[in-house]
Amino acid sequence: MMRLKNTWRKLLCMKHYALCIILLMACSAENKYNTYYPVNFVFFTSLYPTSALTRAVGSPGMFCIVKPYTSQGVTHLKLTPNQGSWQASDLDLVMRTAIGNEKLSYTSMGAGRGLVIGHSNSFGLKAYDLQCPNCLEEYGAAKYELHWTKNGRFLECDKCKRVYNQDNDDGYIAENGHDGDKMLIQYRYVNFNSTEGRLVVHN
Template sequence: MRRLIALVLMGLFMACGVDNKYNTYYPVNFVFFTNIYPTSALTRAVESPGMFCIVKPSSERKVTHLKLTPNQGKWEAPDLDLVMNTAIGNEKLSYNNMGAGKGLIIGHSNAFGLKAFDLQCPNCLEEYGMPKYELHWTDNGRYLECAKCKRVYNQDNDDGYIVRNGHDGDKMLIQYRYVAHNPVDGRLVVHN
């Protein structure tokens, strides 16, 4: 009996180690309907391998807007500033739970499918304890860079590892566990 309990506990500890790449500390509960915004940069990012999009909510005159910054392509203004003025978009959904600093990077990795990362630099967030160091696109949208620490991250892989200016023991991008898109009803969901 003791052996069985020991094996079960060991299995649990090992399973916890696998989950460490996903963040559960910063709440994320993002829902978006691609069928309502079929030409948006976010819709294209979800459907196109290698494309990612920074997503940040803002409030303008009590209406939520999703501000989008894609890593590639030429866009019309309405596809980058989405007014959430439908009953689904503005009244039934909350955009308060969007990670450490209320911003996500969502897209479709070339090799690993849909991915969602936090917009905050994980190393500066840990070092300074404040969500005020957002990542931005660099190298023509190929990578993400922190303006504070100058670390450069690769979002187009399974882990969000550092490609430049890293140090031993650095953290990879904060990644969220569940990202799914249902092309039938257009629902995109990200949560941890």
């Protein structure tokens, strides 16, 4: 009888241990994505078939910085790809259609209204915030945008000089990092429906 009780105790301990491992893994996966800064970005590639962003979502290794701005009451998307030669019209997209300029909002685009969207070589579609996560936390203002460096291979912050690798599952720091540093702010849902020609990013 005592042996049976001990066996049950061991089984229960093993069960609890396994449950803890599963919960820790789930928490780790959850913490990988940011839900604090709202993102709700929709882009119709079918309307801009030659744009840098359209090519980025279907080309492994290619990423594009996406920033909205308004000129004469019309929304534009300014695109800065990490590679390629482009026409000016493929980098400054005018949202002239009703769905692009009236029905879609470009205010929910992360900490400072800027995203980095593209297709990782090994991990599929990715969407990151354009702000340096470490300067954003340290200084508390969305004033520290990243820019392309090393011929578009990485993203760099001018303030802290950290260099991030966007072509990775986590957006880790490639250069000038320190213990406890944050990786790129990453958003959970990135979907490209090629049939409908629609890209959606949200958290």
